[in-house]
Amino acid sequence: MTGKILVYGSYGYTGDLIARFAKEDGVDVVLSGRNSGRLSEQAKRYGLAWIAADLSDRQSIRSALRDVDVVIHCAGPFAQTYEAMARACIDTQTHYTDITGEAEVYEGLWAMDEAATRASIMLLPGTGFDVVPSDCLAAHLKSRCPDATHLELAFRGRGGGVSHGTAKTMAKNIHRGGTIRRDGRLEQVPAAWKTRMIDFGDGKPAHCMSIPWGDVVTAYKSTGIPNIMVYMGIPQGAARFLRLTRPLLPLLGTRPLQNMMKKRIEAGPAGPDDEARRTAVNELWGEVRTADGRTAVSRLRTPEGYTLTARMSLAIARKICSGEHEPGFQTPSTAYGKDLILELPGAERFDD
Structure with missing residues (x-):
């Protein structure tokens, strides 16, 4: 895999699980969020790089995303954070993923479809159990x-x-x-x-x-x-x-x-x-x-659910870094097909 993955909100519960699985799987990710102290401690624990960035600071988050291929956005509540991150991703041509389940966030990101397409990036929210x-x-x-x-x-x-x-x-x-x-x-x-x-x-x-x-x-x-x-x-x-x-x-x-x-x-x-x-x-x-x-x-x-979220978010980010992505607003199945979930060990589907 080539490409650079940034996990924003990495020291929250799910973000930390993603960082832990990344370390176990040998996937090199960059940890990010607002709190330098928590980032430093987490980075030392996993032996991963980190960069502090504040979503409320336009320049700060854009600097963090420079040279990043895809962000896994884990800092909620997403209704309050998705727009700043998505606009920064569009400006820096960084693919956007997140772990939200909020309908209003999906609606808001769908409205950014044209801008994302022009920037040749994918907006793919809901890369975990949601949805x-x-x-x-x-x-x-x-x-x-x-x-x-x-x-x-x-x-x-x-x-x-x-x-x-x-x-x-x-x-x-x-x-x-x-x-x-x-x-x-x-x-x-x-x-x-x-x-x-x-x-x-x-x-x-x-x-x-x-x-x-x-x-x-x-x-x-x-x-x-x-x-x-x-x-x-x-x-x-x-x-x-x-x-x-x-x-x-x-x-x-x-x-x-x-x-x-x-x-x-x-x-x-x-x-x-x-x-x-x-x-x-x-x-x-x-x-x-x-x-x-x-x-x-x-x-x-x-x-x-949290195991699924961490594993699937990381798997999707790796797909993106390998060149598997479509521009604009996507869902998991429009981006990777209806059988994406079956790539996760332990997932089974049954038809009546």
Whole structure:
């Protein structure tokens, strides 16, 4: 592999996992972020190069990206950081990847498609669990049923946990309700708008709730299917509680409550430990439907989400450095095909 990879936000939970796997695999990456002290300590631990850069400083981030082929952007909340990084990438002709799952980020990057194409770079957000497996599953279902008009996706984790960054993003958006795509347009819906019992492959249907997942944007880009909804496995009682408390959800967006939730999150573990990641799995389900009622169902089983994110983000960056990239805004499946997820050891796909 030729090319230079920069991991921005490398000392966060997922960024550090990417750095660790890069060291184990003999991939030379440059660590970056705002905090020189944390970068220096991390670089010493892994024997990797580092450069401090601040996204809020236009010159600082452009200097860091000079001579870089691809950035793996790991510094969230991505709704607040993606634009500065993407514009810096366009200016320096650096390919952009990130690990976000936020629909608004995908929409914003899609709007930069023309500028990225002119700069001959690829904008490829969602190179981890958000949204490689679900995007590949959507593209696979589209290939099985080309005239599908409706797509529903669902996932659940069995074991593992969430990082500080993931938890903070969830807390930041909890008051906003849900998002679906209807007739080609994004539409806001209440929290826990729809529920459904879904069989992830063990013959025991699980209770799932609709959520505002990034596939309402990426799967539309990948498949053109105009009606898309995403579910997550969640206990029935929790979904009922969310519905009952809908009138109170706007309060969770106020600064005092946001700060309180942030402090509680930071007091907990940084994320799942090695043993939790080793034993956990993720399961995904997808269904397409045609206008005349025909359906197709497929499922995926993958390694734990943070392991998947670190491994897949690094694999995609290496592909880019090897010259495998398309200009403009892309999704995992438009860039590398519906079978990309199957390149990850431990990932399996099943068709009904």
